[in-house]
Each structure stands twice: as structure tokens, then as C-alpha cells.
């Protein structure tokens with residue numbers, strides 16, 4: 250985020266100053282209609298009459314929504330055959346998959362309930378996560394061959410994403426549950442084309458015939474349109490529009506595509522694929538730093554809201570943007586549709602702007618950059634430019650506990666700013682009864698941008714605090730232990746022994762899958778580079794595939810079987826089924842056994858597991874704040890603005 254933010258901040262400041270308000274009209278080719286561009290006025294939200302007799306209300310979070318409950322029945326039933334195929338392929342010796350599944354056919358809730366969670370971490374997280382997603386997806390070529398684990402995605406109930414992981418989740422589900430390989434290989438459009446950066450906009454080929462000036466102009470037009478419709482806009486609007494050009498497979502980044510429309514897709518409705526969920530954190534009024542116990546919000550295809558005991562409510566996603574007060578929309582005319590733009594939601598989840606606000610004071614930055622940043626940030630006219638603004642659906646709701654109860658806007662920021670950089674929160678909710686979570690971690694924790702378990706520790710600690718509200722999480726060791734025991738270098742299971750956990754609620758098994766170099770050093774920093782050639786992009790994806798499969802079983806031939814054992818673990822327990830001997834061995838090999846070594850480790854610098862793809866890596870440096878890049882970006886921005 251760091252570099253485009255500079256451009257967007259400058260852009261926003263200039264816009265606010267009225268320096269950029271006359272543009273000529275650009276003619277666009279007719280929109281390509283694929284999924285559901287159902288916002289009547291494109292990016293601008295539209296007031297509509299509320300459905301008669303059914304004004305939207307805030308639902309309290311004490312249960313799943315009726316929509317989700319109904320959907321789950323269809324989805325869980327549809328996971329049985331993919332799970333049968335997967336478990337049979339994984340060759341769990343001494344375990345009769347068909348007998349087990351058929352024996353529990355009348356009680357699907359006895360069978361494994363699987364979730365997958367993709368962490369944040371900018372383009373690194375998008376692409377490493379993509380490799381893992383491809384490995385989990387039975388539609389990927391060879392993903393069902395021996396040594397591979399394809400079919401896990403088809404067996405899963407939930408897929409959660411946050412920030413860069415939210416881009417991945419969004420891009421797959423917004424585009425009609427397409428595949429990673431289709432997005433990677435798409436040449437018909439500019440989707441997943443990172444040859445030119447988000448600052449330059451799409452290349453002039455495919456369906457998006459915009460040059461950079463037109464690209465900026467289009468973004469500005471769309472955001473002004475939302476403002477003209479009477480809605481607050483912030484940097485996140487520009488950011489979300491820009492991201493959508495890269496992630497949404499439609500003309501102009503699909504300004505009319507809504508998150509709630511995912512819920513209307515036939516294949517989603519019938520339970521043919523998992524439910525996507527994206528996360529964001531609340532920045533309560535008056536806060537600049539996000540505390541570890543901040544309220545976490547989720548966006549699922551039906552609803553937006555929070556399970557936390559603070560806000561503890563959900564609203565219908567379709568009517569997000571409506572004028573709620575005290576938990577109801579009182580005025581018939583106060584319903585709004587089209588606020589839940591897919592780019593805006595992906596942008597919200599990756600809204601790290603308050604980090605750059607803090608950065609503006611950093612002595613690490615050259616003075617001229619600080620001056621420009623400071624000017625851009627203050628001339629925006631509001632200290633609240635650095636977040637995503639939502640008309641607050643929870644205004645006057647749960648006044649005693651809701652931090653934003655008195656605020657007409659709800660301000661949301663990047664879902665990882667509370668350190669829970671893996672979106673585990675929605676899938677550890679007791680009402681969802683998840684048995685096993687494949688937690689894909691592409692966080693940049695160490696000085697060379699590798700994960701060290703910080704995200705797991707944050708979720709574990711939160712589960713022990715006042716805000717946990719019934720969520721339970723396995724014990725997680727300190728980050729030094731993670732590194733000393735190599736738990737961040739290869740997949741590790743946490744919470745294998747469920748009887749070691751004291752909770753009245755179900756505790757999922759965590760299958761931690763940290764980014765690690767197999768064939769490529771894919772530890773590029775979060776937003777540097779901003780542009781990737783196709784070769785490098787594909788290599789990060791390929792490395793991610795190896796991260797998930799341990800090199801298709803070449804690093805550990807037992808691994809694919811152990812994935813099957815992890816899937817089955819809680820279900821075996823629930824049904825009183827003996828644990829097969831191979832699984833006992835898997836748990837010995839992959840479970841964290843409680844050992845600690847909290848000595849501060851030496852700098853973590855892993856080597857390639859499987860030799861090099863013979864491509865030079867740009868990831869050798871541990872620099873987190875590439876000043877020269879910031880400066881270059883700033884220069885580019887100024888040049889671009891001059892063009893407008």
C-alpha cells in the first residue's frame with residue numbers, strides 16, 4: 250500500500266482543493282456483462298424505496314443468519330463427494346473413506362467442516378496465496394495427481410481473506426468462482442496483469458483501452474459520482490477503484506459489481522462452492538492506533554457486521570449504505586443499494602492508510618517527502634481521510650458497548666492492523682462450528698519479510714481476552730519459539746489434542762501454512778515491487794503451490810496424507826472413530842507438541858528448499874520502506890497530475 254498511497258493522497262488532496270475538477274469525457278466500450286453488475290448507478294450508491302413492509306434492521310449476532318443457515322445445508326451436502334474423492338486420493342492407509350462417509354450420511358454435521366484463510370501482505374500475499382489456492386483447487390491441471398492436494402477447496406465451507414488475501418478471495422469469487430490459473434493466463438483483459446503498476450493503470454490492450462491519464466480520470470469521475478450522490482468519500486474509494494482494475498474482470502474495473510451479488514449467483518445459491526468472507530477492523534472515533542482488541546467486521550455475501558460483544562450485530566449486505574438509526578431504517582425512502590461495491594470492499598480490507606499517516610512523521614523519510622505528505626494529509630481538510638467511511642448501520646445500536654454508537658460514520662481500516670493478519674476471526678465463531686482451518690500466512694514479520702507466527706499469537710491472545718465472546722483458539726507459542734523450532738518454515742498443526750483445550754465451544758485444528766522459499770525467494774516486500782513481469786508473478790504462484798504441497802510431496806512424501814488426517818481429526822473424535830496409524834504418525838510429525846525455546850533467534854534467512862528456478866530474485870533486501878521508490882512514485886504522481 251505504501252507507495253500508491255502517496256499518489257492517492259496527493260490526488261485526493263488536489264481534488265479536495267478543487268484543482269482537479271474539469272475533465273473531458275472518455276468514451277468506454279460497452280460493458281462486458283458476466284457476473285452481476287447490479288448497482289443501478291454503477292459506483293454511485295442509489296437511494297431506493299425500502300422493500301415494502303420489510304425495512305432493513307440490524308440483526309443481533311447471537312446466531313447465524315437464516316440465509317447462511319439455509320445455504321449451509323446445501324453447501325455441507327455438496328462437500329461430501331469432493332471430500333470422498335480427496336480423501337481417497339490422499340491414501341490414508343487403514344482408513345475406509347467410503348464406509349466413514351456413508352456411515353455418517355444421515356448426519357452431515359458429523360463430517361469435517363473445513364475453512365481456508367488467506368492472510369494479508371499486499372501483492373506477495375495475493376500471489377503466494379494464489380499458489381496455495383491453485384494447489385487446493387481440483388480444477389487446476391494435475392492438482393489431483395499423486396502428491397497433490399487438489400479438492401480441498403471444493404471440500405471447504407468457508408474461504409476468508411484479508412487485505413492482499415482479500416484481493417485473492419475477492420478476485421476468485423467476484424469473477425464467478427473462477428480459477429487462479431484462469432486469472433493468471435487471462436489475455437482477454439487486464440485482470441491480474443501486473444506488468445504496469447497500479448499507479449500507471451492497465452496497459453493499452455485487451456478490453457481496457459485507457460491510457461494513464463484516462464485511468465486516473467475514470468477513477469476520479471467514479472469517486473466524484475459517489476460524492477455527488479451524497480456519500481462521504483476517502484482515499485479508500487480511489488484505492489478500491491484502482492485495485493478493481495486489476496482484480497475484477499470487467500470494463501473499468503466493474504464499477505457496478507456488488508459484494509451482495511455473489512449471494513445471488515446460481516452456483517453460490519445452490520452451495521456449489523464455498524462462502525467468501527472479507528475482514529476489516531474498526532477504527533473507533535478518536536483512535537489513531539488500532540488496539541489488538543478492536544472490533545472486527547466481516548463482509549459475507551449476505552451480511553456485514555461483527556460478532557464481537559461490542560457491536561454484536563449484522564445488516565443485510567445489499568442495503569449497506571442505508572440510513573440506519575437505533576437498529577432500524579425508519580424512513581421508507583432511506584434504503585440505499587450499490588454501496589457494497591466489490592472494489593470498495595477489497596479496498597477497505599486493505600486500507601492501511603493510517604500507517605502512512607504515522608509514516609509522514611517518520612525521521613527515516615527525506616524531508617521533502619515528509620513535507621509533501623504532511624501537506625497532502627492536512628490539506629485534505631479532514632483528519633479522517635485515511636480510512637474507509639461507511640454510513641454507520643450501527644448508529645444508536647448497542648449504545649452501552651458499541652464504540653461507534655454515537656457516530657454517524659463507521660470507519661474501517663485494513664483487517665490486519667490489529668496484528669491478526671490471518672482472517673481467522675470469522676471461522677472461529679462458535680456458531681460456524683469449523684473443525685479445521687488451513688491458515689495461509691504470507692505476513693512480513695521478520696526483517697526479510699517472512700512470517701513468524703505473529704498473526705496466530707494475536708488471535709490466540711485475543712481468544713484469551715474479554716473480547717473473545719466464546720471464540721476459542723489453540724495454544725500458540727511465542728514467535729521466538731516459532732522461529733527456533735522451524736514452525737514457520739513448514740506446515741505445522743496447532744491444537745491437535747483437543748482435550749488440552751478448556752473451552753465449552755469447539756476449538757478448530759489449525760493447519761498453519763507459512764510462506765517459505767521452495768523454488769524462489771518470494772519474500773518480496775509488501776508493496777515493492779508494484780509491478781511484476783509475468784514470469785516473476787507466475788514464479789511466486791508456483792512457489793506458493795509448493796508451499797501448500799511441500800513440493801508436491803517431494804520434500805515430505807507423507808504430507809498429502811497428513812492433510813487428509815488434519816481434515817478428519819475432529820470428525821474422527823466426534824464420531825468415536827479410531828485414529829488410523831498413519832494419522833498418529835502424521836500428528837507426531839506435524840503437531841506442535843508444546844515445546845518452547847524462547848531464546849531470541851538469529852536473523853531468519855531460510856535457503857531454497859528445492860533449488861532455484863534460476864531466476865534472479867528481487868527479494869534479497871530486507872528494506873521495508875524503500876525511500877527511493879517513494880520518491881520515484883511521488884515524481885511519477887506529480888507528472889501524472891500535470892498530464893490531467
Ligand SMILES: *[C@@H]1O[C@H](CO)[C@@H](O)[C@H](O)[C@H]1NC(C)=O
Pocket residue numbers: 283284425516
Ligand atoms: C459462472 O460459471 C459457471 C460454471 O463455470 C457457468 O455455468 C455460469 O454460466 C457462469 N455464470 C456467469 C454469469 O458467467
Ligand SMILES: *[C@@H]1O[C@H](CO)[C@@H](O)[C@H](O)[C@H]1NC(C)=O
Pocket residue numbers: 390391
Ligand atoms: C501435468 O503433468 C504432466 C505429466 O506429468 C506434465 O507433462 C504437465 O506439464 C503437467 N502440467 C502442469 C501444469 O504442471
Ligand SMILES: *[C@@H]1O[C@H](CO)[C@@H](O)[C@H](O)[C@H]1NC(C)=O
Pocket residue numbers: 281283424427428431432433435437438498
Ligand atoms: C474474463 O472475461 C472474459 C470476457 O467475458 C472471459 O472470456 C474470460 O474467460 C474471463 N476471465 C476469467 C479469468 O474469468
Ligand SMILES: *[C@@H]1O[C@H](CO)[C@@H](O)[C@H](O)[C@H]1NC(C)=O
Pocket residue numbers: 315316512513550551
Ligand atoms: C435471504 O433470505 C431472505 C428470506 O428468506 C430471502 O428473501 C433472500 O432472497 C435471501 N438472500 C439471499 C442472497 O439468498
Ligand SMILES: *[C@@H]1O[C@H](CO)[C@@H](O)[C@H](O)[C@H]1NC(C)=O
Pocket residue numbers: 557558559561718719
Ligand atoms: C457475546 O456477546 C453478547 C453481547 O455482549 C452476549 O449477549 C453474549 O452472551 C456473548 N456470548 C458469549 C458466548 O459470551
Ligand SMILES: *[C@@H]1O[C@H](CO)[C@@H](O)[C@H](O)[C@H]1NC(C)=O
Pocket residue numbers: 575644645646648654655
Ligand atoms: C443510543 O444512542 C443514540 C445516539 O447517540 C441515541 O439517539 C439513542 O437515544 C440511544 N438509545 C438508547 C436506547 O439509549
Ligand SMILES: *[C@@H]1O[C@H](CO)[C@@H](O)[C@H](O)[C@H]1NC(C)=O
Pocket residue numbers: 693694695696701703728729732850853
Ligand atoms: C516476529 O515478527 C514481529 C513483527 O510481526 C517482530 O516484531 C519480531 O521481531 C519478529 N520476531 C522474530 C523472532 O522473528
Ligand SMILES: *[C@@H]1O[C@H](CO)[C@@H](O)[C@H](O)[C@H]1NC(C)=O
Pocket residue numbers: 540542559715716
Ligand atoms: C480493550 O483493551 C483495553 C485495554 O486493555 C480495555 O480497557 C478495553 O476494555 C478492552 N475492550 C474490550 C471491548 O474488551
Ligand SMILES: *[C@@H]1O[C@H](CO)[C@@H](O)[C@H](O)[C@H]1NC(C)=O
Pocket residue numbers: 390391392791794795800801803859
Ligand atoms: C508441483 O506441481 C505444480 C503444478 O503442477 C508445479 O507447478 C510445480 O512446479 C510442482 N513442484 C515441484 C517441486 O515439482
Ligand SMILES: *[C@@H]1O[C@H](CO)[C@@H](O)[C@H](O)[C@H]1NC(C)=O
Pocket residue numbers: 723724744749750841842843
Ligand atoms: C496445552 O495446554 C497448556 C495450557 O493451556 C498450554 O500451555 C500448552 O502449550 C498446550 N499444549 C499444546 C501442545 O497445545
Ligand SMILES: *[C@@H]1O[C@H](CO)[C@@H](O)[C@H](O)[C@H]1NC(C)=O
Pocket residue numbers: 733846848849850851
Ligand atoms: C534454542 O534455539 C537456539 C537458536 O536460537 C539454539 O541455539 C538453542 O540450542 C535452542 N535451545 C534448545 C534447548 O534447543
Ligand SMILES: *[C@@H]1O[C@H](CO)[C@@H](O)[C@H](O)[C@H]1NC(C)=O
Pocket residue numbers: 781782784785864865866867
Ligand atoms: C522479471 O522480473 C524479475 C524480477 O524482477 C527479473 O529478475 C527478470 O529479469 C524479469 N524478466 C523479464 C523477462 O523481464
